[in-house]
Amino acid sequence: MTAGILPLNSAMSDFELATLASQGNRTAFKLLYQSHHQRIYALSLRLCGHKTMAEEITQECFILVWQKLPQFRGESQFSTWLHSICVNQALSSMRKQQSFWARFIPLENETEPMSSDESYSGLDKLIFKLPQRARIVFVLCAIEGYQHDEIADLLGIAVGTSKTQYHRAKQLLQEML
Numbered sequence: 001m002t003a004g005i006l007p008l009n010s011a012m013s014d015f016e017l018a019t020l021a022s023q024g025n026r027t028a029f030k031l032l033y034q035s036h037h038q039r040i041y042a043l044s045l046r047l048c049g050h051k052t053m054a055e056e057i058t059q060e061c062f063i064l065v066w067q068k069l070p071q072f073r074g075e076s077q078f079s080t081w082l083h084s085i086c087v088n089q090a091l092s093s094m095r096k097q098q099s100f101w102a103r104f105i106p107l108e109n110e111t112e113p114m115s116s117d118e119s120y121s122g123l124d125k126l127i128f129k130l131p132q133r134a135r136i137v138f139v140l141c142a143i144e145g146y147q148h149d150e151i152a153d154l155l156g157i158a159v160g161t162s163k164t165q166y167h168r169a170k171q172l173l174q175e176m177l
Contacts (some may be wrong), residue, residue, distance in 0.1 A: 012062035
């Protein structure tokens with residue numbers, strides 16, 4: 001083995017893999033993808049509530065990550081940086097693909113209802129039934145740990161609106177239980 005060249009393996013840190021991937025190493029990027037794609041897909045699915053759209057968001061997210069890898073400086077955990085890209089990509093994709101009214105009214109005739117998906121149960125099934133805005137705020141606040149001011153900035157809404165949507169989501173979830 002040549003000095004300074006390490007064999008790629010899944011035991012390498014995300015920072016090491018991201019550094020190699022930013023230099024064009026596709027194997028390093030593949031290892032990053034394999035390590036993180038399920039969490040990114042789960043987050044995308046919780047945010048948008050649709051399998052097909054979550055798959056597209058996940059794919060778009062990793063394309064964007066590949067393009068932005070040279071910007072990753074390691075000032076935060078790679079997973080934190082990736083998570084931020086995913087949330088922004090999911091919100092952007094949802095804005096582009098849905099009509100104004102779909103943001104406020106849940107789709108009753110959804111062609112692929114998540115509640116019938118066998119791989120999701122309990123709270124996740126109920127979250128998928130929430131209206132989009134309430135679901136997004138609930139997922140970002142209760143599951144992902146964002147503060148209401150951060151959510152307000154991401155969604156372009158008032159902090160009070162974020163709190164109201166969060167309260168609405170909690171009420172709807174309690175009623176469903």
